[in-house]
Every structure is written in structure tokens, then in C-alpha cells.
Amino acid sequence: xxxxxxxxxxxxxxxxxxxxxxxxxxxxxxxxxxxxxxxxxxxxxxxxxxxxxxxxxxxxxxxxxxxxxxxxxxxxxxxxxxxxxxxxxxxxxxxxxxxxxxxxxxxxxxxxxxxxxxxxxxxxxxx
Ligand SMILES: [Zn+2]
Numbered sequence: 001x002x003x004x005x006x007x008x009x010x011x012x013x014x015x016x017x018x019x020x021x022x023x024x025x026x027x028x029x030x031x032x033x034x035x036x037x038x039x040x041x042x043x044x045x046x047x048x049x050x051x052x053x054x055x056x057x058x059x060x061x062x063x064x065x066x067x068x069x070x071x072x073x074x075x076x077x078x079x080x081x082x083x084x085x086x087x088x089x090x091x092x093x094x095x096x097x098x099x100x101x102x103x104x105x106x107x108x109x110x111x112x113x114x115x116x117x118x119x120x121x122x123x124x125x126x127x
Contacts, residue, residue, distance in 0.1 A: 035052070037052070037054035038118065040117060042054050076102045
């Protein structure tokens with residue numbers, strides 16, 4: 001026993017930082033925080049900071065639906081506004097029908113999105 005006494009070395013002072021164990025295979029960069037997919041609502045880890053979807057398929061589904069809805073809304077809104085400045089009472093009455101149709105479309109989409117667990121579309125930045 002006595003012969004080891006001279007070989008004993010004093011333990012260095014450890015800080016809390018020294019005590020962190022690095023697990024093999026873990027990325028050195030900090031992982032991005034989890035997000036909820038704008039299409040399905042499922043939690044996922046984004047591959048880029050501006051990523052909003054859990055998969056390419058959900059990005060396509062979201063963008064296709066938004067494009068389709070936008071086209072439908074454009075047609076209804078356009079004729080609503082065109083007839084609102086019409087010269088006859090019939091034209092102005094038809095304008096009101098288009099406005100009602102616009103509300104029905106939007107209400108249906110809101111219900112559908114809630115049912116499917118989708119987030120609302122991004123709000124326009126300049127309104
Ligand atoms: Zn998704």
C-alpha cells in the first residue's frame with residue numbers, strides 16, 4: 001500500500017460544465033425547437049428555421065389548397081365588387097349575393113380547417 005502513496009495525484013477541481021457527457025452520434029449543433037405542422041398539426045423537428053411543414057407532401061397539400069381557395073375567392077370577390085358599383089338595383093342586389101357566397105365559403109373553410117387540425121393561414125403582414 002505504501003508504495004502507491006507517492007503516485008497519488010490530486011484530483012482537479014471539476015466544474016458543472018466538465019460534468020456534461022457528450023453522447024456519441026449526437027449532433028454538435030443545437031437542435032431546432034419542435035414545431036407544429038401547418039397542415040396536420042403534428043409536432044416535428046424543422047430542418048430549417050422557416051420550415052412550416054412536417055413533410056413535402058404536407059407542404060404541397062397546404063399550398064394546393066390555398067391556391068384553389070384563393071382562385072375561388074377571387075372569382076366571388078371580383079364580381080361582388082364589380083356589381084357593387086353597378087348602375088341598376090338588380091346589379092347591386094346580385095353584389096350582395098356574392099358577398100353572402102364569400103362568407104359561406106370562408107365559414108366552410110374555417111370549419112374544415114378546425115376539423116382537420118390545421119392552423120389558420122398566415123396573416124397578411126401589411127394589414
Ligand atoms: Zn404535417
